[in-house]
Amino acid sequence: MPIRILIVDDHSVVRQGLQMFLALDPDIEVIGEASNGAEAVEFVKDEQPDVVLMDLLMPIMDGIEATKVIRSDFADTEVIALTSVLEDNAVVGAIRAGAIGYLLKDTEADDLVRAIKAAASGQVQLSPKAAERLMREIRAPESPEKLTDRETEVLRLLAEGKANKEIARELSISETTVKTHVSNILMKLNVPSRTQAALYAVRIGLVSEDSLGE
Amino acid sequence: MPIRILIVDDHSVVRQGLQMFLALDPDIEVIGEASNGAEAVEFVKDEQPDVVLMDLLMPIMDGIEATKVIRSDFADTEVIALTSVLEDNAVVGAIRAGAIGYLLKDTEADDLVRAIKAAASGQVQLSPKAAERLMREIRAPESPEKLTDRETEVLRLLAEGKANKEIARELSISETTVKTHVSNILMKLNVPSRTQAALYAVRIGLVSEDSLGE
DNA sequence: ATTCATATCCTTCAAAAGTAGGAGAGAGCA
DNA sequence: TGCTCTCTCCTACTTTTGAAGGATATGAAT
DSSP states (O other): OOEEEEEEOSOHHHHHHHHHHHHTOTTEEEEEEESSHHHHHHHHHHHOOSEEEEOSOOSSSOHHHHHHHHHHHOTTSEEEEEESSOOHHHHHHHHHHTOSEEEETTOOHHHHHHHHHHHHTTOOEEOHHHHHHHHHHHHOTTOOOOOOHHHHHHHHHHTTTOOHHHHHHHHTSOHHHHHHHHHHHHHHHTOSSHHHHHHHHHHTTSSOGGGTTO | OOEEEEEEOSOHHHHHHHHHHHHTOTTEEEEEEESSHHHHHHHHHHHOOSEEEEOSOOSSSOHHHHHHHHHHHOTTSEEEEEEOGGGTTTHHHHHHHTOSEEEETTOOHHHHHHHHHHHHTTOOEEOHHHHHHHHHHHHOTTOOOOOOHHHHHHHHHHTTTOOHHHHHHHHTSOHHHHHHHHHHHHHHHTOSSHHHHHHHHHHTTSSOGGGTTO
16 A cells, blocks of 8 residues: 655645655655644644655744654654755754654655655655765764753844843843853854854744844 | 746755646746756746746855846846745845746745736736735835945845954955944944844845855 | 045944853752 | 752953044045
């Protein structure tokens, strides 16, 4: 019997493209589509597909979160992260969340099919570039340290362009404390200034672009 | 005779999806694909399609640059910018480069077809979100004053997270001069800090997200 | 010829950002 | 009970940023 697939992506163009790719192979059957993480989790609960092709960047519930839920609740369903941008943290995040594969959207049709078949039998599949990143990540001692909840909160405000004094007011703590947090953030992210920290936050999607400067 | 289309996107999945969408309509014929801006320009030179569907974020030559070239050299070819959510703030840049339309990738098949037909006859097409952005940009009473070339250059470096000293070194001018430029930039953009100026630059797509912090 | 915009540089000063090195309170864990 | 982590706050200090108010040179426009 064919491998049962769920496609999760917020862009209908991409979903259609994947359908197209996968229609070429008789061993694969696309049994559903979802346009966000929450829908995906629902679908998996009802239908238990063999493999989920998961976009990481989505509204409602992002792909990493959805992957985490699926992998912890439905161990028989494998997840392949499929994304357009190669982002260091996303690779590590996806793997940590339980994804068995990480592919870029520029993957060719037959590579994709191969990856799905591998995933269905529990084998790990990474696109060459992703694998390289992962290697670098593991080797490199300069992988950003994990921020605490409070630090993340401060970073979010910082990344909205707010001054220390404003952040202090907003969180009802002293400006000194904010400075302490900011210093720790800079140290952990290994960047020299709040501006670079803000750019980092935007890059990893901590703040939506809509909120930038308004 | 059908409308002749060129699809430009660096992801084969997306190209395939678009092909799929457009195959539904007999009035539309996809005559080629390109995976970066440089290829796109080449193709337009050889084949002069009626409409180009252009992704904005690509390697080699980005979509805005390619649009600029195409529109200045081949006036009969219309360009529709087609992007994913994250980039939807490059609206102004795309329009300024000469794009006649701006659509998001979550557009449905028939909307896309409608947009292409409109573009082929020279009509402007914007997705609701893009239109909103544009309106806001135009309406905004505090519409940012125009920056000079030098100021834009400084802003670009600033938006890469560089300090005044670094910018001075890079441009071979004194730090004092950089400070003067930065002050003028903040005044013109009506923001209180370099961090907010950097975020503004990202928002309008002055720096590509790839370059952020890397 | 003169005015205007741009770009360069200066000094002086105030505010904001960051660093260094503490220290106490509370939560959770071995 | 210690131990560690997080969050909070402090003083004292340096560096960076940014504002204010100049000055000079160039080139284009009137």
